[in-house]
Amino acid sequence: MSFSLISQTFNKTKKESRPALLTYTVAGDSTKKKSLEILNSISKYADICELGFPHNTPIADGGQIQTSAYRAIKNGIKINDVFSIASQFKKSKKDKPIILMGYYNMIYQYNENKFINKCKKSKVDGLIVVDFPYPENKFFASKCKKKGINFIQLISPTTSRERLKGIIKDSHDMVYYISMLSTTGGKLKVAPRKILENYNKIKLLDKNKKIVIGFGITEKTIKSLNKADGLVVGSAICKEITSSINKRQNIVTNVTNIVKKLKNKIR
Amino acid sequence: MKLKKNIPLIDQHDKYGFWGGKFGGSFIPETLKKPVEDLTKEFQKLRKNKKFIKKRDYYFKNYIGSPTSLIKLENLSNYLEGAQIWAKVVSEANGGAHKIYNATVHALICKAMGKKYIVGDTGAGYAGKMLSMAAKKFGLKCKIFMGAKDIKRQKPNCDAMRKNGAEIVPVFSGSQTLVDAVSECMRYWVSNCDNTHMCVGSTVGPNIFVKICGWSTAQISRELKFQLRKEFNKIPKKIKLINCVGGGSSAYGFWSEFIDYNKKQIELVGVEAGGPNKSKLHAAPLSKNSKIGILHGAASYVCQNKEGQIQETESISAGLDYPGVSPIHCFLKDTKRARYTYATDEEALNAYKMITKFEKLNPSLEPSHAFAEAIKIAPKLSKDTIIIVNSCGDAKKDRDILKERLGKKR
Numbered sequence: 001m002s003f004s005l006i007s008q009t010f011n012k013t014k015k016e017s018r019p020a021l022l023t024y025t026v027a028g029d030s031t032k033k034k035s036l037e038i039l040n041s042i043s044k045y046a047d048i049c050e051l052g053f054p055h056n057t058p059i060a061d062g063g064q065i066q067t068s069a070y071r072a073i074k075n076g077i078k079i080n081d082v083f084s085i086a087s088q089f090k091k092s093k094k095d096k097p098i099i100l101m102g103y104y105n106m107i108y109q110y111n112e113n114k115f116i117n118k119c120k121k122s123k124v125d126g127l128i129v130v131d132f133p134y135p136e137n138k139f140f141a142s143k144c145k146k147k148g149i150n151f152i153q154l155i156s157p158t159t160s161r162e163r164l165k166g167i168i169k170d171s172h173d174m175v176y177y178i179s180m181l182s183t184t185g186g187k188l189k190v191a192p193r194k195i196l197e198n199y200n201k202i203k204l205l206d207k208n209k210k211i212v213i214g215f216g217i218t219e220k221t222i223k224s225l226n227k228a229d230g231l232v233v234g235s236a237i238c239k240e241i242t243s244s245i246n247k248r249q250n251i252v253t254n255v256t257n258i259v260k261k262l263k264n265k266i267r
Numbered sequence: 268m269k270l271k272k273n274i275p276l277i278d279q280h281d282k283y284g285f286w287g288g289k290f291g292g293s294f295i296p297e298t299l300k301k302p303v304e305d306l307t308k309e310f311q312k313l314r315k316n317k318k319f320i321k322k323r324d325y326y327f328k329n330y331i332g333s334p335t336s337l338i339k340l341e342n343l344s345n346y347l348e349g350a351q352i353w354a355k356v357v358s359e360a361n362g363g364a365h366k367i368y369n370a371t372v373h374a375l376i377c378k379a380m381g382k383k384y385i386v387g388d389t390g391a392g393y394a395g396k397m398l399s400m401a402a403k404k405f406g407l408k409c410k411i412f413m414g415a416k417d418i419k420r421q422k423p424n425c426d427a428m429r430k431n432g433a434e435i436v437p438v439f440s441g442s443q444t445l446v447d448a449v450s451e452c453m454r455y456w457v458s459n460c461d462n463t464h465m466c467v468g469s470t471v472g473p474n475i476f477v478k479i480c481g482w483s484t485a486q487i488s489r490e491l492k493f494q495l496r497k498e499f500n501k502i503p504k505k506i507k508l509i510n511c512v513g514g515g516s517s518a519y520g521f522w523s524e525f526i527d528y529n530k531k532q533i534e535l536v537g538v539e540a541g542g543p544n545k546s547k548l549h550a551a552p553l554s555k556n557s558k559i560g561i562l563h564g565a566a567s568y569v570c571q572n573k574e575g576q577i578q579e580t581e582s583i584s585a586g587l588d589y590p591g592v593s594p595i596h597c598f599l600k601d602t603k604r605a606r607y608t609y610a611t612d613e614e615a616l617n618a619y620k621m622i623t624k625f626e627k628l629n630p631s632l633e634p635s636h637a638f639a640e641a642i643k644i645a646p647k648l649s650k651d652t653i654i655i656v657n658s659c660g661d662a663k664k665d666r667d668i669l670k671e672r673l674g675k676k677r
Contacts, residue, residue: 105571158298
């Protein structure tokens with residue numbers, strides 16, 4: 001069996017003794033063209049790029065990502081544009097994994113199978129569906145796996161031990177640990193030591209699974225969690241897009257600088 | 268897809284929480300899995316607990332003021348010269364609407380779970396007002412999420428919430444109405460579920476919230492059944508139970524005891540918000556044949572675009588102004604047990620005018636939608652047909668809108 005691009009990426013960052021840096025941006029934010037430019041530019045520093053397909057009722061996202069999502073929808077992003085952004089990105093960055101992230105209704109309306117096929121065709125490496133939890137997602141996840149797409153399960157501080165075991169057992173290469181009880185973009189309200197403690201508990205169940213930590217990660221907090229396999233930064237980036245627009249500055253340059261700084265903190 | 272007999276509709280779902288295999292479920296972020304599971308277990312335990320039931324019934328009677336009356340609208344019936352029109356005046360309940368049932372039960376559950384904070388969403392402001400009342404009654408700290416647009420148009424209820432010591436959190440995202448209030452409330456719960464209980468204001472949301480709300484409002488039909496037997500000595504042969512449907516909590520509560528009856532004997536009619544005459548927007552996913560989608564943790568018919576973005580809705584009635592609807596109403600629609608239709612803003616206003624002209628009743632804009640349907644069909648029906656409308660809310664909260672739309676102060 002060949003290793004997925006996601007696995008290979010984690011193996012590489014492990015050799016470099018550092019966590020993988022995962023970025024999250026919203027497809028179509030601020031425009032289709034701009035979001036592709038941002039992706040291309042930040043991927044110089046990011047190891048894995050998450051690309052959000054925006055939904056206008058995002059029940060787990062805080063203000064920053066909501067703003068990005070509303071902006072993208074207002075500027076006319078459609079789900080097929082999201083695939084086309086992903087596919088164009090992969091044409092120039094073959095070795096960079098891209099993970100689509102969003103809410104289930106978008107997949108449901110597109111049709112599950114059609115969505116998975118389209119992911120494969122666009123060379124999408126993974127999929128995160130925020131409001132489609134385990135075990136309801138088991139069948140869908142296995143369909144993804146058959147097409148070589150990583151379905152990324154989420155784990156939170158409230159996940160019971162019993163659920164945890166099941167989720168890890170049925171998970172693919174990568175698992176997303178939510179650092180705290182919060183929507184995205186919240187202030188890190190839990191001590192990094194505590195987060196890593198939970199992280200280690202998950203890691204002990206299966207050392208081969210790559211666990212990334214997300215929620216509340218910024219320039220200030222990223223270093224304290226650098227023992228993890230990977231760290232996700234989303235709201236901090238979306239916030240920068242908003243502020244660059246407000247200041248009429250170059251979005252691509254500013255966002256790239258942020259990602260570069262984040263990377264430097266964990267090198 | 269089939270309804271089962273002798274099992275409450277709220278319990279006719281599969282192990283993943285789906286009614287009819289496709290409506291409902293729990294599409295929630297991982298963080299909420301545990302609190303939802305805890306709540307599910309607690310509710311299962313409590314509803315079998317005799318002491319808890321006794322407590323519930325005590326508060327329903329002594330705090331809510333159950334039973335609310337069933338009255339014949341003689342003047343209106345005579346004027347329309349058709350079916351007899353009756354009203355179950357649920358707006359007599361403490362606080363002025365059926366929302367008090369769900370709010371009281373949630374406050375009791377919150378207490379039983381040892382939580383001190385309770386949060387809820389509100390559209391018309393009734394769910395929020397009632398939750399603030401119940402919170403005050405049971406000593407809980409309360410936060411209400413409400414769309415900024417609704418805060419403006421339902422001021423009397425906001426004043427009541429503040430008076431009860433609740434904090435109103437205005438929601439400025441999206442259309443600034445109920446749909447955004449529910450989203451924001453769920454987000455708050457995601458961040459604070461360790462010490463906070465969430466009350467969903469209608470029979471919508473993840474499976475367990477549909478069940479708790481339906482279980483609470485079912486009191487309305489238990490009373491009605493008793494009152495019908497008393498009034499007619501038996502359940503009459505031709506009944507139509509007409510109820511407005513936004514999320515669908517009052518309609519389910521009004522119908523639950525009668526779902527097992529043959530629909531030729533008891534027809535269930537749900538009236539959604541058709542929006543303004545001239546507008547393409549509405550809040551009628553059932554009667555305008557919207558597609559199934561996922562909104563706020565459940566699959567139901569939802570006003571949405573092709574891509575799955577939730578559509579803006581429009582209605583004069585804040586309480587019906589919601590793009591989704593309860594999964595149990597979707598189930599009742601697909602099994603053809605209930606019939607769903609809509610009334611426009613103008614039809615609801617006309618109905619309000621007619622009701623208040625003929626009767627000593629002051630229904631809010633929500634039940635005015637149901638009265639519009641009753642007024643429409645009554646003249647075509649025989650005199651032995653009994654139409655009963657659930658007058659589930661009082662128009663005090665609509666003071667400003669009614670003044671603006673109908674001119675004089677009412």
